[in-house]
Amino acid sequence: MTATLSARSAGSRSRSGPAGARRAGSQRRTVLLFIAPAAIGFLIFFGYPLIATVYFSFTRYDLVNPPRFIGFENYARMFTSEQLVGTAAYNTLWLVVVLTVCRVVFALGVASVIARLKAGVGLVRTLCYLPSLAPPAAATLAFVFLFNSEFGPVNRFLGLLGIDGGLWFNSPEMSKPALTLLALWGSGELMIILLAALLDVPVEQYEAAQLDGAGPLRRFWHVTVPSISPVLLFGVINSIIYALQFFTQAIVAASASAGTADVAGNSKLIGAPQNSTLTYPIWLYVQGFRYFNMGYAAAMAVLLFVVSAGFTWILVRQIRASQYQEEAA
Template sequence: MLTPALLGLGVFFVYPLIASVFFSFTRYDLVSDPEWIGLRNYEYLFTKDPKVWMAALNTLWFVVFLTPVKIVMALGVAGLLARAKRAAGFWRTLFYLPALVPPVASVVAFVFLFNPGTGPVNQILGFFGIEGPLWFNDPALAKPSLLLLGIWVMGDIMVIFLAALLDVPSDQYEAASLDGANGLQKVRYVTLPNIVPVLIFALITGIIAALQYFTEAAVASGVASGKATVGEGTGMTLGYPNGSLLTFTEWLYVRGFANYQLGYASALAVLLFVVAAVFLIFLLRRVSAFNPEGAK
């Protein structure tokens, strides 16, 4: 019964992982045979690559800011929806619908809305006498603009939180009320302990998604720079504006599939896998809900 799942795991995860590790020690262009070069790819990665650390810092920004903000906002909206008495189905559908929009379409729409010259957002701000910023064309605001997009499409996490909140036993809230607990104390001592596994799940999946952040940044760079296609990764659209949206996975894609440096791209992929595994192990070891009872 496990054979189909094990075959899929081996073909689509184990084999690509082992192949990536092997190719990371080679010079490989997808046409010629791999040439073993030892640790040269990793040496270049850590000491000579001109853009890898810029890309890593941009990706770290999304991990540090995008993931927790989405979780907090999704949890807050889920809490409000859990208390909704009238038209609860309508409001739940309304907040979930943005998550169904394809990522490319949502980014294109957001770049249009926040266009500094013709976008509705700046026009509304101008109506109130406020000079609108450049948004996706400003290196300081490009990532925060994508953060707003991330909040808008938080419906998938929100639904999970909503199910977890609705599953909290009501008798625990009643017991807390009898003990004189206020609203914040109920959240701290009743709600949060019951949804810790869901919180950790959202945190882990959010961090992994942020480490692999690609589509939104690539499309935003291409559209904001006036290019209709994202594939021109080695041109001016790369990380536009001024490298502020250059993520680690985007740089991996450029080195591997635009420059045909598959060996070096494999080294980048192995580093990304190691970082994600370290985050995962750290979180799981720190959370008591995932440890055996009584373990330290």
């Protein structure tokens, strides 16, 4: 009897084998058909440009003559003979550290306040989010006017309080903090994401912590932060990439504070005042599209991509390691 059943099952498997294989093949083709547009778009708009950038980074190329292979000469130039690239890297690193911390803390603080409001939540949320919809160039021009050292409303208000407002965008020491304030003003998108994460924290956890005698700060640190840690990680990575690509606000602020809109026509306006707003992407743009050193600009772009990927990898590893330690404890 057992042998008969085994024979029948084997026969049924052999009969359904080719049909099952055909169905599996049809399903695979269907899946490939649906993902083909995204895959083709990825290869065209990311894969090919990335490979081309890496290739041009080992060449001398000016958009006119054919590229000529020069090995690691562009990379050696960045770390040896190039002077302004060090200044641009320092300014960008300053923004990465200060802007990232301030942006995440500010957005989390605003989201925490909104999450505790009892009335007018929709209006306050909308008002806090609207600045992020403003075009970067227009927002920067408005900020340059507001923080004008002579007739700006901010310095006038501070003067009524007996406080010297400073030169802001016209000062090498205050230009980067002013750009940071501009970035904080437009951080409504991150605030909305953190607000959604805060509202998703289970109320039962707060109640249990309160019954155990935990105060507001302990509840925030031991309940809120662990619950929204993946979203916080996203906010940190997003802010780091945002700072590494800081371009429009810095270049518009430099030209507007100098009293002209001619950004690319005069080298003295790039990074004004005194190269304090010269970020790494700005210098990359100048090298590639003003001096036509496309090979050198490609090498700078590759380095920027590697640094961005490195920051992301380190942060993800650290967060995962801390989560494993908490689960083990």
